[in-house]
Amino acid sequence: MPNKRDNNDDSQLVLVQQNLRSLPEDIIKKYADYVELLDLSCNCLKDISWLAEFEQLQHLVLDNNRMDEAQLRTLKQPLPQLEVLMLNKNEFSDLPTTIQLIRRLFPNLQYLSLHGNPICPDGLELQPFSSYLQYDYAYYSNYIAHSLNKLKFLDHGIVQRTYRYESFPIKQYIPAGRQTMKTSSF
Numbered sequence: 001m002p003n004k005r006d007n008n009d010d011s012q013l014v015l016v017q018q019n020l021r022s023l024p025e026d027i028i029k030k031y032a033d034y035v036e037l038l039d040l041s042c043n044c045l046k047d048i049s050w051l052a053e054f055e056q057l058q059h060l061v062l063d064n065n066r067m068d069e070a071q072l073r074t075l076k077q078p079l080p081q082l083e084v085l086m087l088n089k090n091e092f093s094d095l096p097t098t099i100q101l102i103r104r105l106f107p108n109l110q111y112l113s114l115h116g117n118p119i120c121p122d123g124l125e126l127q128p129f130s131s132y133l134q135y136d137y138a139y140y141s142n143y144i145a146h147s148l149n150k151l152k153f154l155d156h157g158i159v160q161r162t163y164r165y166e167s168f169p170i171k172q173y174i175p176a177g178r179q180t181m182k183t184s185s186f
Contacts, residue, residue: 011036011056015043022047028054037061041086045071052077059084066091072101082106089116095140099147111153112144122155 013035015027020043032053039061048071051057058081065071067090085106092098098119102109114120121136141154145161152159 010034012039013037014039016040017042019044021045023050040065047071047074049074049076051075051079054079055081057082061086062090063088064090068092069094069097069101072098072105075105078105078107080106080108083108084111085109086113087117088113090114091117092120093118095119095143099144103148108150109148110150112148112151113155115155120155 010031011034013031015023016039020040022045023040028050032055034056035054036056037059038054038057041061041063043065045062045065045067048062051060052075057079060079060082063086067087069092085102092114098114102112115122119140121140141159142162144154145151145159
């Protein structure tokens with residue numbers, strides 16, 4: 001059953017934990033013309049092609065849906081009005097493909113969050129205190145920043161376009177006090 005975050009605000013529709021694989025046609029017809037924020041967290045979405053009907057949609061939350069690149073491919077028409085996209089705790093595993101799809105489908109995106117996906121080295125799925133986490137996250141964030149030129153916020157912070165993602169200065173990411181160890185072969 002649809003919930004509105006505020007009874008006086010018809011621009012926000014929340015359908016959390018409804019076991020949805022797609023959005024029912026009656027809900028699309030009823031809400032698509034004016035909803036600006038749609039939260040479909042904790043569902044089982046397999047098809048998002050119907051999103052094209054939501055021409056006013058600016059904020060989309062698809063957290064915890066077990067989505068991957070295949071579900072993004074079901075959306076055939078871009079949503080140029082979308083500014084905020086939350087895809088936390090899904091199954092996106094191919095960074096270049098995911099970002100290529102996001103760039104094509106959401107060309108004016110300003111905020112993107114991918115925490116808890118295999119492509120996001122944020123430590124949520126890694127062993128504690130990974131020595132590579134800082135460098136890996138810098139690579140990931142710079143790759144996305146250079147791919148999505150209108151993006152202002154990524155995951156938990158302001159986008160900083162400091163390096164070209166192909167040429168990271170690895171020395172900068174070695175924690176202070178850690179010495180490189182020389183090895184010799186026998």
